[in-house]
Amino acid sequence: MTAAADPPQRADLSAWLAVAAGTLGAFMATLDISIVNSALPTIQGEIGASGTEGTWIATAYLVAEIVAIPMAGWLQRVLGLRTFLLMAAGLFTAFSVVCGVATTLVVMILGRVGQGFFGGVMIPTAQTVIAQRLPPAQQPVGVAAFGVTAIMGPVLGPLIGGWLTENISWHYAFFLNLPVCAILAVLLLVGLRHEPAKWHLLREADWRGIIGLTLGLGGLTVFLEDGQREQWFDSSLIRWMALITVTGIGFLFWGQTAARRPIIKLKLLLDRQFGSVAIMGLVLGVVLYGTSYVIPQFLATLAGYNALQSGKVVLLSGIPSLLLMMLVPVLLKRIDIRIAVGGGLAIMAGAALLDANLTAASTGSAFTVSQLLRGVGQILAMLFLSQAVIRSVPAADAGDASGLFGAARNLGGSLALAGISILQEQRVWLHSRRLEESLNANSLSVQDYLTGLGRSAGSPDAGLRLIGQQIQGEALTMAYNDIFWVMGMVTLAALPLILFLRPLPQGAPAASVH
Missing domain, CATH: 4.10.860 (DNA Excision Repair, Uvrb; Chain A)
Structure with a gap:
């Protein structure tokens, strides 16, 4: 009774500065996951990488982040929270500079690996700062701030990267981290106290x-x-x-x-509920990172969009996500987790299948409805799955479960990018051959069409080149349709797993997970 009568504890200014630092670091890391997506065609051209090799620029970051996330807690205990975050932010920025000055694919990949590792450790650490520096009554504010950065970082990335590419240079998509890191360092020095390193923990790793x-x-x-x-x-x-x-x-x-x-407690996957959540997290990563990569590629290759225009299309999915984020407490109390996750996955599958009907003449407007739907679906699925992660394991394993779920989602993104590269190459070849087989050289209509192309182009050889380009364009469009169809079907295949989810406990506070 005495404890209940005490006034609620309030966080001081230094605590809020620490939370701001952690949130800013997480935002910087999540932003750089996708900041290259809309600028990728330009970057590939300047460093001499092919379209399939360009996927490495995105994949390298995700793979390094998967390795880093489970290590974050241990590194924090070894170095101390402030020293750890200062080192991570500094090295993240140093590798960002490596990416910005890269002139070859190898140097760019090395820079992205470094970015992914040191950015990856900053993401879960932001949640540690919230838990340590804010009293329970004020933690929902910190959780909401972190949620906004986790959602908006990957969405804003293509837009910011596109604007910088079109108005300044793609190099500044990486140099942007320099001033942000300077602000982050000041916030960390003011908001967190120094803790001595515990080097003996290196032996226990x-x-x-x-x-x-x-x-x-x-x-x-x-x-x-x-x-x-x-x-x-x-x-x-x-x-x-x-x-x-x-x-x-x-x-x-x-x-x-x-x-x-x-380093990563795989036995948690044996739990029926958590195993189902991890698989759905993997599927979520496939769709989230797959679509944010494919849409800019389609718009740049077939619609002639520049990086900024592609970024604006990707941004559409963030609008409903940001609006629904404000309703988090109400949604968690009123909607059953199975309905929410099932509805979110179904909406995301529908959005992917909607995009599987593109034509070579499609532009950014073809993605408007699907992107808005995708934003609704991803916030429902991600929000409720993140709660299921924490609630499906004992409290002592919550940190390991959170890291494993984040790793599963990033692994889904990595597998999606690798699968897209394979599928695109195979399906373009298949569709090209089928289209060529349908054009009979002895057909009068085909000959008339070629003659017309030759006249408009100025020579018969130019006519042949033009029809070859048309075949490639149509084949590439059909390959992109196949990619969206596969993503839609993979998402639908995961829907039965919602039957293994258990309802969230009534009145439980929202948990935070990356």
Whole structure:
């Protein structure tokens, strides 16, 4: 009774500055996931990368982030929260500069790996700052602020990257992090106190798991990205990558049995509810990162959109997400989790299938309805799944569950980008051959059409080149339709998993998860 009568504890200015620092760091990291998407065609051209190689620029960040997220808590305990965040922000900015000055694909990928790792550790740490520096009564404000950054960062990325590319240079999509990091450093120095490092914890780390996670994910990514181009196991590179992947997975499972505290607690996946949530998180990553990559590529390649115009189309999905974010407390209390997650996944599947009917003449307006629907679907699915992550495991495992869910979602994005590269290459070839087979060289209508093209172009050879370009354009459009159809069907296939979800406890406060 005495405790209940006490006035509620209030956070001071330094606590709010610390929360602002953590949120700003998380926003910077989530923004850079997608800031290159709309500018990717321009970047590829300047560093000499092909369309399929360009997916590495996006994939490298996601893979590094998957490795980093489970390590964030351990690194924080070793270095102390302020020192850890200052080092992460500084190195993230340094690797951003590497990306900004890159002139080759290799240098760009190295920079993106560094960005992904040090940006990845800043995201879950923002939640730690909220939990440590804010009293329970004020934590929902911090959780809401973090939620807005988690949703809006990937959505605003293509728009900001596009604007900088069109008005200044794509290099500034990376140099932008320099002033932001300076502000972040000041906030951290003022808002957090110094904690001594605990170097003895280095001996307790699950080094087998860390090595296994790095080798397994790195090898798997190279295997999937380059397998089609290298003719799979006909290539020694792919055979080596397969061996590295298997070795990495072996080390990861060795760490599960030998380490006192594994880097990532895979046994949580054996829980029926959490395993279902993780699979749905994987699917969520496939759709979120897959669509944010494919839409700018389609608009740049077939509609002739510049980076800024593509970014505006991607931004549409953030509008309903931001509006619904304000209704979080009401939604959590009034809507059953199975209905919310099922409805969110169904809406996202419908949006993907809606985009599977594009034509070579489609422009950004063709994505308006699907993008708005996608924004509604992703906030419903992500919001309620994030609550299910925390509620489906014991309180002691909440941090591990959160990291595993974030890793699953990013893994879905990485697999989506690799799958898109493979699917696009295969389906463009298939559709091109089918279209060519339908054009009979002895057909009078085909000959008349070619003659007309030749007259308008000034020579018969130019007419042949034009019809070749038309075939490629139509084949590429059909390949993009296939990609959207696959994403829609994968999402629908995950819908039955909602039956394994349990209702959220009544009156429980909203939990935060990346």
